[in-house]
């Protein structure tokens with residue numbers, strides 16, 4: 312069942328959930344958001360009321376982040392009308408601001424924020440900023456949006472601008488940002504003071520912000536993580552401690568964390584110690600014991616879990632993602648994030664849910680020479696005499712025409728399907744003739760007994776294979792192609808890959824372009840006709856992004872986990888709109904990556920759909 316079919320006319324309106332008329336009109340006009348979904352009828356009041364803590368576990372594209380943006384903006388507006396430009400003395404004496412009246416003292420509306428929204432990456436931060444700015448200027452044109460919300464991310468280009476807005480408008484009602492940048496501004500530099508006004512901490516994509524180590528992580532990795540928690544964890548815990556510090560009615564924090572069995576208070580250390588005890592005597596154990604002693608002796612503030620003894624729970628903590636597993640929940644509880652029972656808003660099943668409107672397919676490149684659809688089971692002998700080839704479709708899309716018919720680089724030859732022109736010497740060809748020469752070289756290389764070992768495929772070769780595949784997929788799919796998001800699977804630097812794509816005639820750019828600079832108006836605000844675009848991204852930067860009209864997601868290489876795949880594929884199939892997720896893996900002397908994809912499909916209950924332009 313698509314999400315859209317969950318809308319009912321008798322459903323509560325956004326206004327009835329507590330949203331202002333003006334904001335509702337703006338959401339409808341700019342983003343077509345008119346009727347809340349079932350999840351939103353719970354989530355929006357949860358944020359507006361700040362009575363409880365929540366885990367929100369709903370599938371990708373269900374409207375979690377936009378609900379947060381809308382409700383926080385609603386709060387910021389009310390905050391502005393009620394509490395802006397309050398006299399400093401009143402603030403410091405913590406006088407009830409509602410009784411005090413507004414006394415304009417400075418050109419800064421607030422001294423500290425009402426809410427902090429933590430996001431895992433710059434792209435999502437900029438996207439939320441763009442949503443908020445657009446909505447604010449439409450709904451509240453007389454209030455500078457920087458009084459209501461500001462976004463802080465690490466960026467050579469944008470940091471100066473962020474600083475000057477902070478200087479000019481002061482701390483906004485809603486602070487949005489990435490962990491590292493907020494840690495710097497809020498905790499290290501105290502540029503954004505946190506005090507008793509704080510009522511909500513929202514963490515979007517909590518699993519990515521915390522990046523909990525997997526069950527199979529080595530003890531060494533665990534030790535390193537124990538000593539160096541992720542910035543997101545330190546940030547949220549520091550925000551809570553700052554809030555406590557400002558709350559003069561509570562006992563000072565130092566009294567609370569002193570004393571007690573240090574090993575006992577830190578669950579991470581406790582567990583690691585248990586694991587170390589099970590290792591037999593030797594170098595490894597000695598090293599781990601020494602490290603553990605050091606951690607125990609220098610138990611810094613950021614390593615200690617929160618201790619709520621005698622503390623009031625005056626704010627709510629809301630953690631969201633399509634993938635929050637029980638280990639993560641347990642971990643956060645053990646760190647003291649949730650002193651009280653946590654409410655959960657989730658999909659019907661507790662398992663990870665993949666939107667049903669996404670069609671999943673996987674192409675396997677065998678031994679750098681032939682391609683096929685993923686099989687249900689591993690076949691021992693590869694059938695190389697298939698007659699199918701890429702490119703049966705007709706195209707009306709300028710970007711991808713180049714790869715139609717004759718020019719297809721993945722060809723059916725007498726030796727089976729081959730990737731033509733794959734240059735193992737990292738050279739490039741400029742025309743078909745040269746490509747043919749290279750072709751022969753490749754064939755004779757393949758014809759010899761020497762086969763590349765797994766690690767012999769370097770980044771350039773990988774880029775070339777993937778460029779061929781992407782170009783051909785987009786050509787074959789061209790009738791349906793709108794916006795495409797490609798997840799690059801060979802490390803974080805995909806500049807060379809973008810260059811390759813562009814040279815091949817596929818106009819591609821970094822996903823960051825979708826939310827920075829001039830692109831922002833076209834890509835996010837939904838006004839006017841959009842040109843189709845091809846964005847390339849690393850998995851981390853794409854997390855949570857909501858781009859318009861994503862018809863295809865191409866996942867290059869086997870995803871690390873089912874959750875990774877779900878989030879990447881989830882850039883399409885958003886809010887009930889269908890889309891395709893096509894994974895491309897290269898079998899390098901073994902079928903490990905193919906097996907991994909098969910495992911992920913099975914874990915997520917995905918039935919892969921063979922592509923008719925690729926052999927079975």
Ligand SMILES: Nc1ncnc2c1ncn2[C@@H]1O[C@H](COP(=O)(O)OP(=O)(O)OP(=O)(O)O)[C@@H](O)[C@H]1O
Pocket residue numbers: 342343344345346347348351369370371372373374375376377378632633854855856857881885886
């Ligand atoms: N009630 C609604 N009516 C119409 N469109 C909506 C509604 N709620 C959300 N949407 C649209 O759904 C899309 C997905 O929203 P959003 O990015 O908030 O999803 P998400 O649940 O945060 O996804 P992810 O888990 O991938 O981050 C957006 O384009 C948004 O405008």
